[in-house]
Amino acid sequence: MKLIIQIPCYNEEETLGEALSDLPREVPGIDVVEWLIINDGSTDRTVEVAKAHGVDHIVDLPVNMGLAHGFMAGVQRGLAEGADIIINTDADNQYDASDIPQLVEPILKGQAQYVIGARPIPDIEHFSSTKRFLQKLGSRVVQIVSGTDIADAPSGFRALSREVALRINVFDSYTYTLESIIQAGLSDFRIVSVPVGVNGETRPSRLVRSIRDYVRRSMMSILRSFFVYKPGKTFFLLSLLPALLGTGLMIRWLVLFYMGTERAHVPSLVVAAVLLIATLIFWVAGLLGELFAINRRLLQDLQYMKRKELADAHLHLRDREPPAPPPAG
Numbered sequence: 001m002k003l004i005i006q007i008p009c010y011n012e013e014e015t016l017g018e019a020l021s022d023l024p025r026e027v028p029g030i031d032v033v034e035w036l037i038i039n040d041g042s043t044d045r046t047v048e049v050a051k052a053h054g055v056d057h058i059v060d061l062p063v064n065m066g067l068a069h070g071f072m073a074g075v076q077r078g079l080a081e082g083a084d085i086i087i088n089t090d091a092d093n094q095y096d097a098s099d100i101p102q103l104v105e106p107i108l109k110g111q112a113q114y115v116i117g118a119r120p121i122p123d124i125e126h127f128s129s130t131k132r133f134l135q136k137l138g139s140r141v142v143q144i145v146s147g148t149d150i151a152d153a154p155s156g157f158r159a160l161s162r163e164v165a166l167r168i169n170v171f172d173s174y175t176y177t178l179e180s181i182i183q184a185g186l187s188d189f190r191i192v193s194v195p196v197g198v199n200g201e202t203r204p205s206r207l208v209r210s211i212r213d214y215v216r217r218s219m220m221s222i223l224r225s226f227f228v229y230k231p232g233k234t235f236f237l238l239s240l241l242p243a244l245l246g247t248g249l250m251i252r253w254l255v256l257f258y259m260g261t262e263r264a265h266v267p268s269l270v271v272a273a274v275l276l277i278a279t280l281i282f283w284v285a286g287l288l289g290e291l292f293a294i295n296r297r298l299l300q301d302l303q304y305m306k307r308k309e310l311a312d313a314h315l316h317l318r319d320r321e322p323p324a325p326p327p328a329g
């Protein structure tokens with residue numbers, strides 16, 4: 001059983017060393033623990049710090065491509081290196097690395113395939129009341145959309161089984177946290193959260209540059225995920241308001257017409273027709289979305305088989321490599 005702990009990094013020379021120093025090399029139930037960093041176009045000494053602390057694998061992205069892309073690049077490299085479980089954590093040492101054993105425990109016991117570390121949000125001193133409220137609200141929205149019971153959806157401290165890592169996709173360029181939970185929940189993966197501790201703040205969050213921007217981007221991520229994974233339900237819900245208004249106006253016009261009103265009430269009839277046509281468009285879009293969803297699931301199965309084939313081929317080639325020659329003398 002191999003565990004790979006990955007850390008996405010962008011100019012993290014000041015905090016990465018501390019984060020790596022806290023990572024374990026032994027975890028109960030795990031035979032091999034390796035460390036991996038994703039250097040997301042850093043221009044400082046991030047890579048040098050990583051090498052000095054004995055990192056086993058480095059994914060070097062040529063330019064800064066964002067947290068979501070870095071996360072997926074690390075997952076793909078972890079699979080290629082034979083990881084049975086992949087843990088993601090942050091380079092700012094926000095999360096308490098001593099909680100890694102309890103993060104992987106549900107996967108080892110077969111109770112879950114995806115585990116999210118739930119921070120003690122009310123007790124984190126450097127979180128403002130506004131941020132605490134938004135964390136709670138965002139997690140509640142993700143719970144409703146994904147059908148899961150995840151207490152801290154924005155948490156980046158999480159463990160993925162190999163099966164989840166082979167199937168997961170992230171389309172959002174901003175962050176992977178919310179979309180991956182929604183995808184996992186709507187794809188019927190077993191996903192749970194476990195309480196974890198946090199360390200003191202080492203630097204301000206680079207993801208949350210402003211509350212307004214974070215809320216806007218998070219809501220866009222949630223809506224995009226719902227359109228992708230539940231198109232029929234989404235478009236049906238969107239059609240309810242125009243359907244009810246259009247039907248009401250149409251019934252009103254019919255009643256007035258058969259009662260012999262002197263006025264034609266053409267505006268009501270036109271508005272009703274527009275609303276009912278909009279309802280029909282929503283229904284057609286939902287039907288097309290469901291048909292596209294079937295195609296998406298087929299493509300995901302093909303992607304899964306291809307990823308598995310490439311990961312297995314990489315492991316096979318690595319196992320066939322001749323051992324390094326002994327040092328001279």
